[in-house]
Amino acid sequence: MSFNKLLSEKKPAILKKWFDAILDTYPAETADFLKKQKDRFANPVGSTIYSGMDSLLNSLLNADDPDTISKYLDDIVRIRAVQDFTPSQSLAFVFKLKDAVREEMSGESNAGDFPGELIAFERRVDALALTAFDIYMKCREKIYDLKANELRNMTVKLVERANLIFEARYRDIDLKDLVLEGNKSERGE
Amino acid sequence: MATIDFQGKQIEVDEDGYLVNLDDWVKDVGIQMAKGDGMELTDAHWEVINFLREYYAKYQIAPMIKILVKEIAKVMGPEKGNTKYLYELFPDGPAKQACRYAGLPKPTGCV
Amino acid sequence: MAKFTAKPKDLIQIDFKNPKTGWMDTPVEIREHMFCHPAKAKELETVGFPNIHEWRPQDENWNLPEGWKETVLNGIKERLQKYRSFHVFMDICVRCGACADKCHFYLGTGDPKNMPVLRAELLRSIYRKYFTASGKILGKTAGARELTEDVLKEIWYYYYQCTECRRCSVFCPYGIDQAEITMIGRELTNLLGLQLGWIGGPVANCYMKGNHLGLEPHTIKSNIEMMLDDIETITGIRINPTFNRKGAEILFVTPSGDLFAMPGIYTAMGYLMLFHELGLDYTWSTYASEGGNFGFFSSNEMAKRLNSKIYAEAKRLGVKWVLGGECGHMWRVLHQYMDTWNGPADFLEVPKSPITGTVFDNAKSAKMTHISEFTADLIKHGKLKLDKSRNDHLKVTFHDSCNTARGMGMFEEPRYIIKNVCNHFYEMPENTIREKTFCCGSGTGLNASENMELRMRGGLPRANAVKYVHEQHGVNMLANVCAIDRATLSASMDYWVPGVGVAGISELVGNALVMEGEKERTADLRGETLPGKEGAE
Known part of the structure; x- marks a missing residue:
């Protein structure tokens, strides 16, 4: 049996261990709720983290492209980045995947057959951690941006708009495309 | 309450660095605040700051930027009544930065 | 989060698991980016709010006015007499937990003190201690606790993590209106001059x-x-x-x-x-x-x-x-x-x-x-x-x-x-x-x-x-x-x-809205070009 095949077989157990590890960072009653409530709208944190981890595991197995992996990671890190954690606490969950994999594989008599594959897999997890750090910083910067710029947003985005409308009106040139662009940037497109 | 030291005198500012009392403002306070941000205020900056202060004196609130741009265009011509120009002058955003140097409070409420 | 406090030596022994203590034994930690700045004195003077004083939420000392505890307890007493709803809401909760996971702040933070039931308990525990016989005698066993400065800070912190949206009340079998409890909690802290700038x-x-x-x-x-x-x-x-x-x-x-x-x-x-x-x-x-x-x-x-x-x-x-x-x-x-x-x-x-x-x-x-x-x-x-x-x-x-x-x-x-x-x-x-x-x-x-x-x-x-x-x-x-x-x-x-x-x-x-006498619209109210009107004027 190949390493990947074994990993696929063990995936449900690995996912459960990995998910439990991240739940341990929440207060006990909260962890319980995050685990049990399956409705994704009644439990945005638990369901987003769970489905994010599930997708991440699949992506690691399929060796998906970095953008896809990054998207799933973003879903989880975006939440962790605004919760009561230090940066290390926020992101430690990534490394917990290594523990989960090793623990699940250790029971297998033939786990030792894949030292090379295991190391390669763990390197992918390390890369995942670095990506998580990038995302985490982007999220934190966004928070500070929002904080610093809200006053600006309430008025200055109008500058852009007003200016474009102004130019269209007073200079008699068609700047509608620019107006459209301004609106797009306001919607974050 | 936070304060800034201005010519040996303590002037009250809020958590975001805006003056608490409008009456504490003199031109040099604006200059000192800008220096703190690493900025040298030129005549072009003062045109906008003075406009803001005049607007405030009349309306008792900092203008919506939409109005700021329009009015500046009216008074100073379209080459100054535009975003790019105002952003070049006040990189942190005209409303935010210029209002602070002008000693005007920031608006609060459903905004 | 937001405090970058982990030191290298701690990293080696850092425990990522959450400590498990009861809520009364978990002291409040006032965190940056979670609270609003205090109101300015002149704003509070304008409307005659009491006990205006200098304070900052992140400081250890809030410069509370002398006799603050009596002010709060008298405030509770007065409101118990004035608002029957408040009195009822202090007594009838059976802690069934139906409201617990219905609060957007709890769902987003995972902090148990954002569960509506626990947010209310922050105040109920004071009510029990000073206004019920069982609380006076049994204390903690009856869910009662002393009103201390830390407890006051905790109430302040969490009552400004409630938007009085009343979603929890929809699920409460007794119809307890948590918004009204938050309103009272805020009134009480306002008696001590602890108002927010964005409200004041x-x-x-x-x-x-x-x-x-x-x-x-x-x-x-x-x-x-x-x-x-x-x-x-x-x-x-x-x-x-x-x-x-x-x-x-x-x-x-x-x-x-x-x-x-x-x-x-x-x-x-x-x-x-x-x-x-x-x-x-x-x-x-x-x-x-x-x-x-x-x-x-x-x-x-x-x-x-x-x-x-x-x-x-x-x-x-x-x-x-x-x-x-x-x-x-x-x-x-x-x-x-x-x-x-x-x-x-x-x-x-x-x-x-x-x-x-x-x-x-x-x-x-x-x-x-x-x-x-x-x-x-x-x-x-x-x-x-x-x-x-x-x-x-x-x-x-x-x-x-x-x-x-x-x-x-x-x-x-x-x-x-x-x-x-x-x-x-x-x-x-x-x-x-x-x-x-x-x-x-x-x-x-x-x-x-x-x-x-x-x-x-x-x-x-x-x-x-x-x-x-x-x-x-x-x-x-x-x-x-x-x-x-x-x-x-x-x-x-x-x-x-x-x-x-x-x-x-x-x-x-x-x-x-098609208005009488209007010209052909090419843009919406934001000045954004309407679909199909590109290039039209």
Whole structure:
């Protein structure tokens, strides 16, 4: 049996261990709720983290492209980045995947057959951690941006708009495309 | 309450660095605040700051930027009544930065 | 989070598991980005708030006034006598936990003290200790505890992590209104001068100038003039509204955010266009220039005081009834309190649409009707000519504002309007709308900037549902009927669901409204080119 095949077989157990590890960072009653409530709208944190981890595991197995992996990671890190954690606490969950994999594989008599594959897999997890750090910083910067710029947003985005409308009106040139662009940037497109 | 030291005198500012009392403002306070941000205020900056202060004196609130741009265009011509120009002058955003140097409070409420 | 405190040596032995202690033994930790700045002294002086003093939430010492404990306990005693509801809510909770996971702050933070039941326990434990026999004798065993400075800080911290949205109350088998408990908790801390700037400022402005932003009469006029210019550019029609006009049939009152903030001004443009098209005999007031009421986030008395100008102005102008704009908490106040606080408004008539003849019996006593009720009735009677295609660039979903939904039960009218002015409307999942709607996360004066992290946490459950319709249907516009929503959901969308804008419903009406004598529209109210009109002029 190949390493990947074994990993696929063990995936449900690995996912459960990995998910439990991240739940341990929440207060006990909260962890319980995050685990049990399956409705994704009644439990945005638990369901987003769970489905994010599930997708991440699949992506690691399929060796998906970095953008896809990054998207799933973003879903989880975006939440962790605004919760009561230090940066290390926020992101430690990534490394917990290594523990989960090793623990699940250790029971297998033939786990030792894949030292090379295991190391390669763990390197992918390390890369995942670095990506998580990038995302985490982007999220934190966004928070500070929002904080610093809200006053600006309430008025200055109008500058852009007003200016474009102004130019269209007073200079008699068609700047509608620019107006459209301004609106797009306001919607974050 | 936070304060800034201005010519040996303590002037009250809020958590975001805006003056608490409008009456504490003199031109040099604006200059000192800008220096703190690493900025040298030129005549072009003062045109906008003075406009803001005049607007405030009349309306008792900092203008919506939409109005700021329009009015500046009216008074100073379209080459100054535009975003790019105002952003070049006040990189942190005209409303935010210029209002602070002008000693005007920031608006609060459903905004 | 946000404290980068881990030292290298700690990293080696860092425990990522959460410590397990009971809530009473878990001391409060006041964290940056979770609270709002204190109010300025002069704002509090303006409205006569007591015990004004220097303090900062992050400091160890809050400089509490001498005898603060007696002040709080007397405050509780007085309120137990005054509000039977408060007394009942302190006694009847059986801690069944139905409310626990219904709070947007709990869902976003995972902090057990954000469970409504536990948030209420913070105060209940004090009530038990000082006002019940079992608490006095049994103490902690009976869920009672001493009122200490730390306990006070904890109450303050968590009562400003509640937006009084009342979602939890929908699920409470006893109907305990947690919002009322938060209101009392805030009143008590206000007795000690612990008010927020984002509440104290608007309250002082509203008291002195009639509105939260402090817009003076000529500023209001000037801002509306600017909107009229834009309306003329877009439609070719010049509108001439009146201000403070005696003898008008209707007084129109809206939150001042609609006159100043983005994207609120587009909502206001929608009102102006609609009223013009109807030829409505109405007037704006520069005195009753605020429908919202941040006094409601301070104390019952302050809310009553700030609200009084609406009836006073209606009486002075001699109007028949009052029409109200798109605001959330404004409607809880108008619908549930105004009449008993400052009524009876027997000098007014029951609101009756001069266009359709519909009598709004639901406003029989308060004499004030919501713009969505008014507009939906117009559409129902075929009184508006609407071109839905002008909103074809928008894929719209509707966010029920907590207060119009749970505070006045208005679910259908906004949806009916949207469906008649937009071709693309998609509902968010059932357990996140109508009476189960999730708060924007920034209501009750928590819409400052310094507490952005708190706002993002609280905004997650709402944003999570928006994200779903954004991914499923390409929704790009979050419609609502609340000025705080318009002011704050933009930031929430920016963080959680980039690509979704925020708009008041009257803006969408303004887009679709075919006005007599208008030129061919090529842009919507934001100046954005309409689909199919590229290159047209």
